[in-house]
Amino acid sequence: MEENKVIVLPAEIIKNEQVAKNTWQMTLYPRFDFDVTNTSPGQFVCLEPLASDSVMARPFSISMISTSKSTFKIIYRVVGKNTLLMSKLKNGQTIKLWGPLGNSEIIDSRLYDEVWLIGGGIGIAPLLFFEKVISEYQEHIARVFYGVKDVLEMIPLKVYTPEEVQIATEDGLINFHGLITDLFAQKIISKPAKLLVITCGPNRMMQKVSEICQQYNTECLAILEQVMACGIGVCLGCSIKTTKGMKRVCHDGPIFKAEEVIWNELG
Ligand SMILES: Cc1cc2nc3c(=O)[nH]c(=O)nc-3n(C[C@H](O)[C@H](O)[C@H](O)COP(=O)(O)OP(=O)(O)OC[C@H]3O[C@@H](n4cnc5c(N)ncnc54)[C@H](O)[C@@H]3O)c2cc1C
Numbered sequence: 001m002e003e004n005k006v007i008v009l010p011a012e013i014i015k016n017e018q019v020a021k022n023t024w025q026m027t028l029y030p031r032f033d034f035d036v037t038n039t040s041p042g043q044f045v046c047l048e049p050l051a052s053d054s055v056m057a058r059p060f061s062i063s064m065i066s067t068s069k070s071t072f073k074i075i076y077r078v079v080g081k082n083t084l085l086m087s088k089l090k091n092g093q094t095i096k097l098w099g100p101l102g103n104s105e106i107i108d109s110r111l112y113d114e115v116w117l118i119g120g121g122i123g124i125a126p127l128l129f130f131e132k133v134i135s136e137y138q139e140h141i142a143r144v145f146y147g148v149k150d151v152l153e154m155i156p157l158k159v160y161t162p163e164e165v166q167i168a169t170e171d172g173l174i175n176f177h178g179l180i181t182d183l184f185a186q187k188i189i190s191k192p193a194k195l196l197v198i199t200c201g202p203n204r205m206m207q208k209v210s211e212i213c214q215q216y217n218t219e220c221l222a223i224l225e226q227v228m229a230c231g232i233g234v235c236l237g238c239s240i241k242t243t244k245g246m247k248r249v250c251h252d253g254p255i256f257k258a259e260e261v262i263w264n265e266l267g
């Protein structure tokens with residue numbers, strides 16, 4: 001696996017807009033040095049608003065890149081101090097950026113009949129980058145499954161992908177009423193012979209996806225979003241137990257084989 005060359009620099013905010021309840025999208029232009037074409041799905045950046053009361057940088061998945069404009073997008077949910085500060089930043093302001101971070105192995109979707117992307121809540125963010133690479137660059141079949149608690153939290157995915165998205169809402173106001181894992185459990189019954197599943201979302205959801213995949217003898221990759229401190233493999237703060245020993249999510253992940261994660265020991 002390739003080692004990342006981590007760059008620290010101020011990035012310009014091209015656009016920062018609300019896209020759903022408590023959910024924002026930020027388009028960033030990191031200028032020279034940080035080559036967006038050298039990033040791959042699953043990778044993330046750490047961002048720190050340049051405000052005196054911000055504590056430390058926070059990790060966010062790259063969810064879309066524009067090679068022509070040298071920009072990339074993140075989609076983030078406002079949950080605490082940093083994300084609240086981020087949501088108040090205006091177009092043209094700068095933010096401190098570390099990246100790209102995380103493992104950068106490109107998945108060749110053509111080794112499979114189809115790739116299914118199962119996202120829960122804001123966990124959809126890195127999966128949009130996968131969908132783009134698979135369906136546009138690799139010209140292969142990626143199917144997106146997206147679960148949200150209520151419709152107000154739903155990111156309008158039509159902006160990101162022309163493909164049909166299978167949606168599950170817990171309030172049942174549109175599409176499938178229930179958990180995304182219930183919808184997935186129904187669909188996998190008629191799966192293609194060689195299927196790859198990639199999932200991101202709450203740990204309990206990913207654990208369930210992983211269990212269903214094992215039941216159907218299907219490969220599954222999970223993108224973990226453990227709370228991080230340094231983001232570069234030094235502090236061990238993001239360590240998790242796997243069947244291959246302790247792993248640092250920021251350095252050895254965030255993409256892991258789901259069957260190797262000891263899910264019950266995660267927070
Ligand atoms: C590799 C990686 C990729 C990520 N990608 C995204 C993304 O694309 N979009 C996005 O919105 N978020 C993403 N996250 C989560 C994001 O980093 C946190 O939401 C953010 O750090 C919160 O910062 P804060 O200062 O606003 O909140 P804090 O004040 O630090 O925390 C507020 C609340 O959120 C909880 N929290 C903090 N971090 C996490 C986490 N990693 N997982 C679950 N709960 C957490 C805290 O326990 C607390 O309850 C990612 C995390 C990782 C590790």
Ligand code: FES
Nearest residue numbers: 229231235236250
């Ligand atoms: S966050 Fe420090 S080792 Fe991963």
